[in-house]
Amino acid sequence: MMNKEALFGKTLEELKGVVKELKFPGFVAKQLVDWLYKKKVGSFDDMLNISKKNREVLKARFEVGLSTYSNVQESIDGTKKYLFKTVSDQYIEAAYIPSENRKTLCVSSQVGCKMGCLFCMTGKQGFQKNLTAGEILNQMVSINEKDELTNLVYMGMGEPMDNIDEVLKSLEIITSEWGFAWSPRRVNVSTIGVIPAMRRFIEESDCHLAISMHAALNEQRKELMPIENVYSIENVVNVLREYDFGRQRRISFEYIMFSGVNDSKMHAEALVKLINGLKARVNLIKFHPIPNSPLKGCSDEVMEKFKQILENKGVTTTVRKSRGEDIYAACGLLSTKKLVETSK
Ligand code: SF4
Secondary structure, eight states, X not given: OOOOEESTTOOHHHHHHHHHHTTOOTTHHHHHHIIIIISOOSOGGGOTTSOHHHHHHHHHHEEOOOOOOSEEEEOTTSOEEEEEEOTTSOEEEEEEXXXXXXXXXXXXXXXXXXXXXXXXXXXXXXXXXXXXXXHHHHHHHSSTTTTTOOEEEEOSSSOGGGGHHHHHHHHHHHHSTTTTOOOGGGEEXXXXXXXXXXXXXXXXXXXXXXXXXXXXXXXXXHHHOGGGGTSOHHHHHHXXXXXXXXXXXXXXXXXXXXXXXXXXXXXXXXHHHHTTTOOOEEEEEEOOOOTTOOOOBOOHHHHHHHHHHHHHTTOOEEEOOOOSXXXXXXXXXXXXXHXXXXXX
């Protein structure tokens, strides 16, 4: 049986189009966004101010489009990994990361990923499909902690800029007054530097941007991240220099530290030189070894030393705490390969 088209994930403009096509009064579009994004109901029967007749018409053509998670695992540190089944019977994961003053959800934007970064389990899974805006947002509204979330990061499975249309649509719904009405400052979207889509993101949204750098030197980054052959990190940084991000909007560089690969004084100095003059911060991330990879993580001491070099040159630097490693919810560990294989 064919799945019906989902309404959850459509923008106000798109819902106006649906209402017009169904010959409903124009105000029904506003009623629909209220039910979908303010009250977040899962059934047309709950949309009480829409006439019963119109609800039946909606039911015949559409589904609301919310779905619950399939599984949840909890780490000893309180991190939770949620598993969701998409409409095409493939699986994605979202990681809920609570800390003292933040409750962050890390969402996926694709099933798998085609970018092939050497250190990433999702990359090893290959690309299966782009998520719709509704599937991205469903991760936010269907977890147990949905009412506690303070922050959202697009750093789960997939490269958000490789699915830019649906990612921008989901951001419009999250940050619009008619949608979830979140401040864009609560949302951070990561990219490895797909320049054309990154430009659209910078120009069409106000959310924070995190660049996955991981190496400042061209030849070395090529070995870790094939994207360097197409969009070099130098060009990515030069594009960032063209924009005024204002005082509120944050640019950060994510830098996973690999023992003996990108962790020396020379590497730290190359990083400083590359981002010189840019108002940005650097997050140093501990690497979690993945199966069949020669890469290893650095010790805390090495990371601290690297941080000191950056800080001494005036670069605001944070060493990120590792979260959810025991349940494979940590950075670069999200993968649903086994599930994808068994669901075929
Ligand atoms: Fe894709 Fe990001 Fe993994 Fe690279 S690090 S393969 S872009 S999910």
